[in-house]
Amino acid sequence: MSLRIALLGLLTVSGPSSGYDLTKLFEGSINHAWQAGHSQIYPELNKMAADGLVTVEEEGPRGRKTYAITDAGSLELRRWLVEKEPSRSHRSEAALRAFLLPTLEPQEALALLRAEVEVYDAKLEALEALWRSKSLAEVGFGKYALDLGIRQIRTVRDWAADTAAAIESSGGGARP
């Protein structure tokens, strides 16, 4: 159900858009929160139109169909946000790897953690540049999600750095 909600949100903020537009918007904005490719988006838009949540506003060149959100769609989005109990379960490979770390030799675990720190440092820099580059007004929509995304990446980065330090100081370092 959440793909539908994400699409309703994008249509609310960006105005009438085609499936193609929405696929690009997905990549460029909501991507760190939710992922979907065009093969999922096109059929979903058709179903949403059948359910009356969006309408085909106009048909352009190359079979382009521009969808607009309906009142029923806006209501659905609002209901989901306000009334639906959020699902807080999350599945992350980072956490699974954290769990499995003690099955490795300390030196191997250290190497993995250090590599992760580097990757997350790079990600952090990219997101922080994005934060700085857009004027606050331009970010607007997506601002809260970007803030959360940056904080979450920093959290994993710091955890990896601290855990590496802890393993190192407890005998995982270089052998004499």
Next chain:
Amino acid sequence: MSLRIALLGLLTVSGPSSGYDLTKLFEGSINHAWQAGHSQIYPELNKMAADGLVTVEEEGPRGRKTYAITDAGSLELRRWLVEKEPSRSHRSEAALRAFLLPTLEPQEALALLRAEVEVYDAKLEALEALWRSKSLAEVGFGKYALDLGIRQIRTVRDWAADTAAAIESSGGGARP
């Protein structure tokens, strides 16, 4: 593929176990990193046995089958951890909600955020109690994952609190 890896990890640390045991272990340990029910675990164990990653060590009462990890299984786990490039994409409803927050009226957004802060506070307390209750030795396995889990929840909590404060101070508060 990750369910398979999680099961290999549990078998490594807890020793030979039945599907039933593994289902319980899943709930009690790895649950905040990955979820799986018995209906997923039993067929997977059968497939893993067919692939030679685990063996049925003994058959007990009530049809109980005790599985043990094989050398091939250990190798598979190690390979996954060391050689496989981690997937860093994550899907969280919290992030999607953060993204959609600006489609609501400030007062509604505030109410949602405040409710979230309370829920995450409660979760934090539960996990921190778990952290304190187990001796470090007893936690052992799962220690790193628990640490990461606590940090991640604290991050979301703090984001929600800060965002609520920001919305409040910019006109979302009580009307005069």
Next chain:
DNA sequence: CTAAACATGTAAACGGTTACATGATTCG
């Protein structure tokens, strides 16, 4: 003319969730 970008779709396979289904053993 040709390559890139625009634009939409379908199908197979996979993984996860929920519900259904069954039966054995232990404890009070």
Next chain:
DNA sequence: CGAATCATGTAACCGTTTACATGTTTAG
């Protein structure tokens, strides 16, 4: 004896990923 717990499985459904498939328009 009855309830709780132990113990294993299957089937239907849904959402996601990957691959296949097709055709148009624009820019160089």
